[in-house]
Amino acid sequence: MSDATLRPEGMLPLTPAVFHILLALADSEKHGYSIMQEVTRITNGAVQMGPGTLYGTLKRMLETRLIEETDERPDPQMDDERRRYYRLTSFGERVMHAELDRLSVLLNVAQSKRLMGRT
Amino acid sequence: MNPTPQTRWIAFSERVYRVLLLLYPADYRREYGWLMVQLFRDVCRQRYHQQGRIGIALWWCRTVFDLALTVIEQRRKVRLMISKATFVHFAGFMLVLGGAFSGLAAFSQLQPDDHFTYHGLYQVLILLWAPGTLFVGLGCVGLALSYESIFWAKWTLYLCGVGSLVMTAGMFATFLNESLWNLWFIGALLHISGLTAFGLRHAFKPVLPCFRGLPLQMALGWVIIGLGILRTDSQTTNNLLSFLMFIGTGLAWLAIGQAIHRQRQQAEPAVA
Numbered sequence: 001m002s003d004a005t006l007r008p009e010g011m012l013p014l015t016p017a018v019f020h021i022l023l024a025l026a027d028s029e030k031h032g033y034s035i036m037q038e039v040t041r042i043t044n045g046a047v048q049m050g051p052g053t054l055y056g057t058l059k060r061m062l063e064t065r066l067i068e069e070t071d072e073r074p075d076p077q078m079d080d081e082r083r084r085y086y087r088l089t090s091f092g093e094r095v096m097h098a099e100l101d102r103l104s105v106l107l108n109v110a111q112s113k114r115l116m117g118r119t
Numbered sequence: 120m121n122p123t124p125q126t127r128w129i130a131f132s133e134r135v136y137r138v139l140l141l142l143y144p145a146d147y148r149r150e151y152g153w154l155m156v157q158l159f160r161d162v163c164r165q166r167y168h169q170q171g172r173i174g175i176a177l178w179w180c181r182t183v184f185d186l187a188l189t190v191i192e193q194r195r196k197v198r199l200m201i202s203k204a205t206f207v208h209f210a211g212f213m214l215v216l217g218g219a220f221s222g223l224a225a226f227s228q229l230q231p232d233d234h235f236t237y238h239g240l241y242q243v244l245i246l247l248w249a250p251g252t253l254f255v256g257l258g259c260v261g262l263a264l265s266y267e268s269i270f271w272a273k274w275t276l277y278l279c280g281v282g283s284l285v286m287t288a289g290m291f292a293t294f295l296n297e298s299l300w301n302l303w304f305i306g307a308l309l310h311i312s313g314l315t316a317f318g319l320r321h322a323f324k325p326v327l328p329c330f331r332g333l334p335l336q337m338a339l340g341w342v343i344i345g346l347g348i349l350r351t352d353s354q355t356t357n358n359l360l361s362f363l364m365f366i367g368t369g370l371a372w373l374a375i376g377q378a379i380h381r382q383r384q385q386a387e388p389a390v391a
Contacts, residue, residue: 032154032157032158033157033158033161033162036158036162048181049185050181050182050184050185050186050189051154051155051158051159051182051185052143052155052185052186052188052189052190052193053185053188053189054158055151055154055155055158056189056192056193059147059150059151082153082157083154083157084154
């Protein structure tokens with residue numbers, strides 16, 4: 001089955017770990033450690049993944065074709081060749097956008113009920 | 120050159136972490152073990168640089184918690200995959216067994232007179248129906264698992280299989296208390312519904328390695344007997360019809376099971 005025929009809606013809602021990894025990979029391909037750092041950065045340190053969670057989630061995402069491994073190295077001179085790099089597939093991108101749409105609908109509902117910014 | 124305290128702490132942590140990785144399933148460890156060690160070491164360096172030994176201790180707290188959760192998750196996945204793969208692998212064989220038992224049980228229908236109670240050899244033969252429906256049920260569930268990507272085949276085969284398993288439970292329940300025969304009846308309805316739905320679709324879009332109309336023929340046999348469509352005044356003729364339907368169904372499951380079993384054996388790579 002090609003990525004084009006897969007339906008993003010079937011993957012929703014995403015687990016926080018999957019969603020954070022998709023966001024971390026949205027702008028460029030990354031290896032495990034840099035994904036972890038990026039997740040920590042975009043969540044202001046609120047989410048810090050351990051190696052088991054990170055690679056368990058990456059394995060699941062590879063199986064569901066949300067991401068793929070890439071042989072290309074952003075800068076081969078600067079990097080350890082043994083590292084594995086991951087990037088979003090077109091299906092992964094569609095799933096990320098579908099999840100963002102779902103969350104934005106929920107945010108709109110929360111805003112219309114004046115639930116935002118009460119803490 | 121003497122190792123610095125930093126490298127000593129990191130190397131020691133890494134050694135301990137490598138040992139702990141043995142808790143993960145072997146396949147997972149082979150695929151991701153070295154990547155996890157590399158990540159663990161990178162974070163150790165970063166934490167030591169930021170907070171010294173306290174940083175490494177805090178990282179260890181997180182890692183142990185993460186390890187406990189993910190080891191359980193990965194071990195559970197492996198167990199599920201093994202049980203599912205076994206089920207799928209033996210689906211054809213179970214259908215062969217189910218068909219053979221059901222075929223033998225069909226001879227109970229040749230008992231002269233009515234079939235409210237069975238006697239002697241006929242009583243022994245009707246008892247073979249319990250393993251027959253049990254194995255057919257398990258075989259259908261195995262088939263449903265192997266056709267997970269085909270929505271209609273998966274769910275109709277599940278219905279067919281679960282119905283057959285409920286029929287088995289109904290037969291055992293009837294031995295304990297005759298009033299529980301309704302359970303068998305409910306199971307039969309589920310089985311026939313699943314088989315009819317599967318048969319209708321299979322006639323146009325076959326997935327089993329058999330004649331495309333065979334599942335529908337089996338379902339029609341059940342419907343004809345269940346609704347008494349060909350029922351006559353002669354008990355002997357009715358018994359014969361019942362026998363033909365049950366032996367036909369049994370032989371059909373046997374043939375389907377054998378074809379699937381052969382197909383799976385051919386599809387699997389030969390072990391050197």
